[in-house]
Amino acid sequence: MGQTTRDLRRHNRTSVLTRLYLHGPASRFDLMRATGLSSATVSNVVTDLVADGLVAEAGLLDSDGGRPRTLLEVRxxxxxxxxxxxxxxxxxxxxxxxxxxTVATATFPMDEGSPEPAVLAALVTAGIEEVTAEAGADPGELLGVGVGVPGAVLPGGLVHAPTLGWSGVPFGGLLAPHVAAPLHLDNCARTLGQAEMWRGAGRGAERAIVALLAVGVGAAVATGSPGGVTSTTSEWGHTVVEAGGAACRCGSRG
Known part of the structure; x- marks a missing residue:
């Protein structure tokens, strides 16, 4: 099936918005060069994004000998x-x-060992309520809720996290009834790698490795792409280095 006009419009909007979101304010001319879209297309897309409230003008950029260019940024x-x-x-x-x-944060200590999934789900729900209340925001109007967990996330929101003592826990199902916004679960190393490529130390790089050193050890290997970022995750903390060695709380040895 060929690309429809709607598909093309979505692609163009995504291209412009991604450039502004990941790289900051830019002029229409900058957007043309970065996306390869024509002047008319960029102008139409920007007009729509401004009308929808996603993008706003962010001042003027002086140019050599010509009219100052209007900068645009995501709102x-x-x-x-x-x-x-x-x-x-x-x-x-x-x-x-x-x-x-960051607008607001909340932190809740939890018992070490194997916490009950329902207890953690309740802490997550309480945290969402606390930060939205502090900012005067409506939880039902959130664009989304992302949850990073120290383990593998399987289809259907099932979580396999040996360090928490979880195997096939339907954590997504425990959260969904209490979260009005779209919900996304992923491995915490993967989410950190994505964030660092978007807004942190990996910004502008083609590749980055982010290591998590805490109670356990984890790592994210993030690779940039022309349209954004894709990340793959490698867990370094549970690699057997000595056959039959000391017992690990995950159940393996060495």
Whole structure:
């Protein structure tokens, strides 16, 4: 099936928005060069994005001998998102604006060992309520809620996290009834790698490795792509280096 006009429009909007979101303010001319779109197409896309409230003017950029160019940027106030980090000693919840600037945070310590999934789900829910209340935001109007967990996330929101003592826990199903916004679960190393490529130390790089050194050890190997970022995750903390060695709390030895 060929590409429809709607598909093309979505692609063009995504191209312009991705450039502004990942690289900051730009003029229409900059957007033309970065996306390969024509002047008319960029103008139409920008007009639509401004009308929809996603993009706003951000001042003027002086040019050599010509008219100053108008800079455009994504609007921080367009939407808010919540990010949740489930570690092995705490649950941290953050409310962010649309440019991922922090608006409010909440941290809850948790018992070590094998925490009950329902207890952690309740902490996540409480955290979302706390940060949105602090900012005067409506939880039902969040653009999305992302949850990073220290383990593998399987289809259907099942979580396999040996360090938490979880195997096939339907954590997504425990959260979904209490989260009004779209919900996304992923490995915490993968989410950190994605964030570093978008907004942190890996910004502008083709490849980056992000290591997590805490109670356990994890790593994310993130690779940039022309349209954004893709990340793959490698867990370094549970590699057997000595056959029959010391017992690990994950159940393996060495």
């Amino acid at each position: 921080p106030g367009y939407a808010r998102v919540v990010g949740v980090d489930i570690g092995e000693t705490h649950v941290q919840v953050g409310l962010f604006d649309w440019t991922l600037e």
